[in-house]
Amino acid sequence: MLAFAIRRLFEAALVMVTVALIAFTLFRFVGDPVNQMTGQDTPLEDRLKLRQELGLDDPIAVQFGRFLSGAVRFDFGISYQMKQPVTAIIAERFPATLELALVAALFAVALGIPMGVYTGIHRDSWLAKIFLSVSLVGVSLPTFLIGILLIYVFSVKLGLLPSFGRGDVVQIGFWRTGLLTASGLKALIMPAVTLGLFQMTLVTRLVRSEMLEVLRTDYIKFARARGLPERSINFGHALKNTLVPVITVIGLQLGAIIAFAIITETVFQWPGMGLMFIQAVQNADVPIMAAYLLLVAFLFVLINFLVDIIYVRVDPRIRIYGRAA
């Protein structure tokens, strides 16, 4: 196990460096940061001087080296637009995105599993078909459209929920949470639903298909033959087996959650990392973009590591037959 962990650590570092390299090379193509930082009237000489100061005209290798040496010390420089250290900005925005992602995942699981179980058990009932079709809305419409429709109904028409922002937040140490205030919780509902809808669909169908498979296995048939109550069979035996793939899939869906979070945060003006990233892209704010990508790469590497460990422990086939990757 130790050798496995060390090897993975080494690979993780390799992944991060590759991400940094690719990101860096390609950042030349997102647009001109200098124009975004200067006013209309700034004369040409000043613009050129700014480019020099930022080191934008240095050879790529030099820029990259500079960036890496900073990154190792968690120093990603100062944002071109916000004039603040990038690390501070990310630390400020990270809690917002994390809370949103977790609540969205919770929503997806809390609704998805029961729906999946129901449609798995009562395969041909009308309700099951309705559930399936409704859950498909999650994958049929773009996130920004779903978000804006929700805002239209619940904020504009009904006035029940806030149309944007995070509400009041409580500061605990460096973490700002919206979970402890009424307005914070209300503000969390629509974005979490919008973000989690896609995952909910996935979970529903996954649970459903796993349930369908499991319910046909021999041991379930035996349990029934023995006279165990349906409830115990469905939840005690069948459901347990579906949970592992569900959890691993959700973990692996982290990428989708983060990608969709960018849109959700834009629609709801949620002050998280996704919104920060989009603003950085539109302003060609390279320090923020670089730091964001590295952070995301790190998260993936971490999640993959955990998931692979779970896989190895849980699926005996891989352990017995194959080498853990």
Place this chain on the structure above:
Amino acid sequence: MTESIAPSSAAAASSQTDRRKPAQRSRLAAFLDSDLLHSFLASKLVVVAALLTALIFGAALLSPLIAPHDPYDLKSLSLLDADTPPAWLAGGDRNFLLGTDDQGRDILSTILYGTRSSLEIGICSVLLAIILGLSLGLWAGYAGGRIDTAIMRIADVQLTFPAILTALLIDGVAMAILKNHTIEGGKFWILVLAIGLSFWVQYARTVRGVTLVERNKEYVEAARLIGIGPFKIMFQHILPNVLGPVLVIATINLALAIITEATLSFLGVGLPPTEPSLGTMIQVGNKYLFSGSWWMVAFPGVTLALLALAVNLLGDWLRDALNPKLR
């Protein structure tokens, strides 16, 4: 429990009428007799979904023939037609059945042309993702060891770059490399590349997982012993087992590709606005949601939703039908 055991009994029933040896029956007859077809016809919902999909695909394909206008021909547009409501409402125009958009394009024609555009992007990017994901997944699963590790790490790198960034970057690289020479339809290929690249990992992972299990089975052992080369083993023997899940993922991905394309437009890096796709229409219509011109987003949105719904239902059915554990 009321699981249906109808398919097998139906099959049993029909095979009673045809006692010829399997090899002698024509392929068509075998198909018509198969479990697949029976389970397909047994579910009305799935049949409807399939018909709907065929309808949409067909309409999109035939769009130049059946569309009342050509929305991509700038010369035929008139700004004065802009923002016309659907024909059955006050202010509507019989010429523009579903109304017009903000530049005067007929919504119905644009939906037809746009669906075609979106489907082209969707199918091409999914194909790209499949080709890439299949090959890499098979290779990783079969070869194992270093190669497996390398490919999985590359997957990690890929996952870090969301589609939006990939699109921006590829766009920039393309512009830099090509300089003044613009490739006709360049934007199209950039989008296909960007979306395809963001999807291949799913296929690769799934295929790798299956390959990992399959490659240790006896039939693969046997093939290797006989001396069949690795490529042949991968593509002729393992691949068929992998197609089922791949197909299912593909159906989900098709709708997702179209939605991603809409999202990229929302973020400013989609197709040229003069040749809108379904996704672009939704993105533009989104701006008019509150102002009362609901038709600009409603009709394309409904089309996309129906397409996604139909394709996903088909995918679901296919997965159930192909899954041997459900027979």
Place this chain on the structure above:
Amino acid sequence: MRIRAFVVMGALALGLAATPASAKTFRYAFQGDLNALDPYTLNESFTLGALGNVMEGLTKRDKDLKIIPGLAESWEIVDPLKWRFHLRKGVKFHNGEDFTADDVLFSLDRMRSPGSQIKTRAPADMKAVKVDDYTVDFVLTSPNPILNAEWDTWYIFSKKWSEANGATQAQAASATSLNPFALKANGTGPFIVVSHEPGVKTVFKPNPNWWGKKEHNLDEVVFQTIKSDATRVAALLSGDIDMMDPVPVQDIERIKASPNATVLTGPELRTIFLNLDSFRDELLYSNVKGKNPFKDVRVRKAVYQAIDMDAIHNKVMRGMSTNSAILISPLLYARAGEFKRHPYDVAAAKKLLTEAGYPQGFEVELDCPNDRYVNDEAICQAVAQMLSRIDIKVKLNAMPKAKFFEKAGPTKKYDSSFNLLGWTPGSFDSWNILENIIGCRDADGKGGTFNYGGYCNKRIQELNKLILVEADTKKRDEMIYEAFKINHDEVGVIPLHQQALAWGVSKKVKIVQRADNQILFYWATME
């Protein structure tokens, strides 16, 4: 008995009357961010406008953009090379320091520090001389009749405070340490910054010691960014905010029809125009080889006359624009009304094109930002549509502003053949436009840096030099007229329109809308 009851009731009534009304919090939102609070590091109109509530310059502008006294009570032009400013007495900064001439001199130095983006607020060789604690002389090397035109956004810093807090230099873009001014602000203005989360939320409260006459009744101001147009509209409609800017043109009617909000519209100073590359000998992005069609006046005029600005005004801008024949707003140049657009005439345009040798038309690419000006992409689409009528096939490249300015501007050496641009003269004066937009430049951008098409006319160059130093308004306006006329006749750059401002405002709010789109809530009152 009755008297006592009367007294008690009276006291009660007084007590009720004396109960303070609930705190008036003005919440507003803008599509962009308020990032750093140091007004010298980012020369961006929204930031400067927001900070205009907190900090002040020697002069200010009133509701009609006329220059009025600010931190300087009065000034006189002693001689063409010396301006004397008399500073206001008794003004204190938010942290308690007194405002004196030392602060003015300090601010001038700071404004010229390497990291400053507003160096052009004053001539580079201007010197400031302290005459006494409340009098400053500005000494010039050549006359400049509009010296203080941009001083309403050159905010004065407190020397003592800046030195005590290590903020004597505007933060350089490449700085590795944080300038305290990025997150705090210390000014003399009617509001104080209470808290600031860049890109998210900023909270202001009134300055009880402000020197001026209070024209607002607010207790607190909260600013938030809302990027998404639709979300911003929803927030206003649902009452989550009291004011927002901008309102997308298609949502104006909807908001006007709503029960608790309305739309404040008015002219804006920004002119939108089209640049055609007349600099190169061969266009980069066209199918015409060996020559440049845009070098021919007839071709440029054909493009001009093929564009139906009335249709764009009605259908694309929904009435929220003023078609313009010159590159400046009529609010800023008295004689603007003497110019009339060349008529929209497709037949005449086709004829001109044929005469110029392009009877079959030609192909060209149009570059356009899609997130910078009001309906920029839609305008470009309409232009593309209209040019196809005279057989100029336009391929439209819409892109985000960071990419657009990089491509079409000096960074990539004006890598564009045809593009859309917008401009507000920072000094509210024509010279700024004549120099930056139609002033000659070289291939690298030295000269008229924002002359994306590279149009050049020697006479305009001459006039620009004279206009800069001419003190007589009538003579100056005459020269400006001549310069604009040359551009009009030669169709160097094609003006389209001035876009209009649209602020969504709650019915409970009254606020002044200034044509430069600065949101000054010290002129706002709430019910």
